[in-house]
Amino acid sequence: MRAGLPRRAFLALSSGTFLAGNLGLIRPAVGQEAIEEITWALASIPETLFVPHAWSTDNGVIMSLVQEGPLLFGDDLSLIPGPAESWEYVDPTTVVYRLRDSVTFSDGSPLTADDVVATIKFHLNPDNASQVASFYSAVESVEATAPNEVTVKLKAPNAQFQYWAAHMAGFLFKADQLADPIDLGTPDDIPLGTGPYKVTEFAPAERVVLEARSDYWGGAPVVQRIVLVAIPDAQSRILAMQNGDIDGTFAVALTDLEQWQAVENAEVYTAPSLATFVLTLDHEAEPFDDVHVRRAIAYSVDRQGLVSALLKGKGEPLPALNPPEMWSGILTPDEVRAFYETIPGYQFDMDKAREELAQSTHPDGFAFTAPVSSAMPDLVNSLQSLAQNLAQLNIDMTVQELDANQWLAGYFRHENLGMQAMNYYPDFSDPAAYPYLFFHSDNARVDGMNASNFRNPEVDAAINEANENIDPAVRAQALEKAFKIANEDVAVVPLYTPYNAMVLSDQYQMTGYNAFWYNIPWAMRGFGPKGS
């Protein structure tokens, strides 16, 4: 075990977060005026509302209004109190959550510590095939230490564990419902939650109707009724918005941005997604086992050009794996950008690419095929742009578009990896999250994210240190070391981070749109009549 913080430092840290939470980050009522009903379009309505068996952004948009974890994500993506009014690390491997007295499920029954324990134990039991079980990998045991107190013991200190409590992986269920989960999530057995809304109608794949709860612990919602409908086709969504049939949608692709902006009664909102778009290069097979080949590729990516052309400027080129905002709580975005200046960033430069290739074992070029998911058009276009640049180096790159599932299954089969194009949207904002997935040797395996087969004991050690500490200074230092080595060795070729976009009727406004739009009670985040 690595040296963590002394107990007092833990207390200081957690109560600091607690204060931030009380400074009004939850603002359900924007004005006095209530809104009777809004209609919201999603690309799809799920077949089940049981998140542990259908972990998707569409399900998150719906159920984040109905269910809550013990904590919530604030507008600034930090953890803020929710049904648990406080949480505390009594030592680096023990967390205690204290529940509010006034929290009830929508059937009127109170939230108890037993419900929280039952929820965590459900995910820990492999027989339940919970899709979010990985959030609980660090848990040693969980018990109700008082009627309103839950104590979680960890196997080892783990800085990333804390986020389960605000993520949809931590949605609290009523213990009775989890006792017989076979039909949970279907229209016959809709999950109850402690959130601001309750489900009053669920037609799978078609629509969900939510009613506001006047007895919500955080105050009654402004919007009384929310009708969520599935409109799979992007053009049909635009027409529905133009016609005033829907009041907004989160399903806005950057490629359609200009069309959305042309809709008169609608306003487009954008926000950094914190997603990372990268190329992985298999370090254990030719030709990418040669660092000079990898550097030649890295120099050949015109990141700025891709952001301007593909993302219409709604994004930022990435010199390293983490978008700057992903370091929040450890370094400010400006500090991150300054740090990124000090490590090799491989700015687009075909002359340098040529020099690197000349030093490699393939000075005369080579041919390869890069598979890519047809469901990720931005990545398809990025690869095609790269292929054109590589042709100047006599590298013959073929872009092979595959069906999404076929490509994904191939990625995680972890064979014949070559070059892969991957994107990852964050589950929480922690600077060690992406490095652990893409740089750590733990994940250079079947079903693992590290498709570069990047294995470096120093980087592993640094990531472990950042994972097992919550002292920001210690974490920053460890991660800076990991990033420096990873960039020198071209562990991945970072491309860019795009913005997310949503559309809202110009009658309304919303102030809390952020990277976790699918994991916050969005209709409670500064949502109200325009000008209020």
Added chain:
Amino acid sequence: MPCQGRWSGSTGISGRPPVPSAVLRLVLVRLAQAVPLLVAITFAVFALVYLAPGDPVRALLGARASTPETVAAIRDRYNLDDPFVVQYLKWLWQVLHGDLGRSIVGNRKVLNVILERMGLSLVLAGISSLIVLLVGIGLGALAALRRGGWIDRGSVTLGVVGISSPAFVTGIFLLYVFGVVLDWFPVYGAGDGVLDRLWHLTLPALALAFSVMAIVVKITRAAMIEALSKDYVTFARARGLSSRRILFNYVLRNALIPVTTAAGLVVVGLVAGSIYVEATFALPGLGTLTVDAVSKRDIPLIQGTALVFSVFVVVANLVIDVLYTLIDPRIRYGGSKS
């Protein structure tokens, strides 16, 4: 299939209904034949899904980080690690007990999911068929009667435009004109209640019908032109029958036989077209369900929808063959003589 050569003689048909027991026997024999056919189809679909690259577990987990235990538990829950034949037999055994299993994505009873979606698809297919038959046969007949006139040229042109524009393009066009600009019809969704549903399904049914109508128009037109030139029509005219009676009892009735044959194509066209139309108009029907199931490699759901579509095609063809015997009593099945 009926032998079409046999009715090309010079006498038209106007006759008596077929013997009911022959129709009943036809239905029973065909249903018995359908059982091995359905087993073969579902086995073939199962084999194709099994052989196709992809993994249902990945459809569930996406690119998310997952523990090996989670992956193992999901594989175990849906028998994904069993040998191929064992997986199929387990599925077949369930089906014989009236259970289509549970979907992988959503963990819902496949039968419930299909039943929820089927109503909408049947209504959509029904309205579209009605439009295709009424408008298609009507236009085809008019074109034949006014051969070379503007109706003829117009309906043929319309048919060509229809068959060459994909249903989703027609759909977006109709949505824009009638949904947004004129605001006569709703832009998305399936509606509640009978009238509201009809109102919601009008544009999708039109889009769907438009894409397959050309087949019916062209075949009706050709068959009508041929029937009009037959001797029995000349005879009927010579006997002084009213032109209305000649048209409906002689010409149209004989012309309908090839149109009935084309109905099989129309059914297939409607099933294929419904996939696009359902997505464009945000209708949760069987078409979108199938596409979703395939893209997510949701084996139990793919098997269930394949079974339903196969049964639908078998039943539709049976109905068409029964219709033959009603239209043309000379056609006898099972070896009877004419």
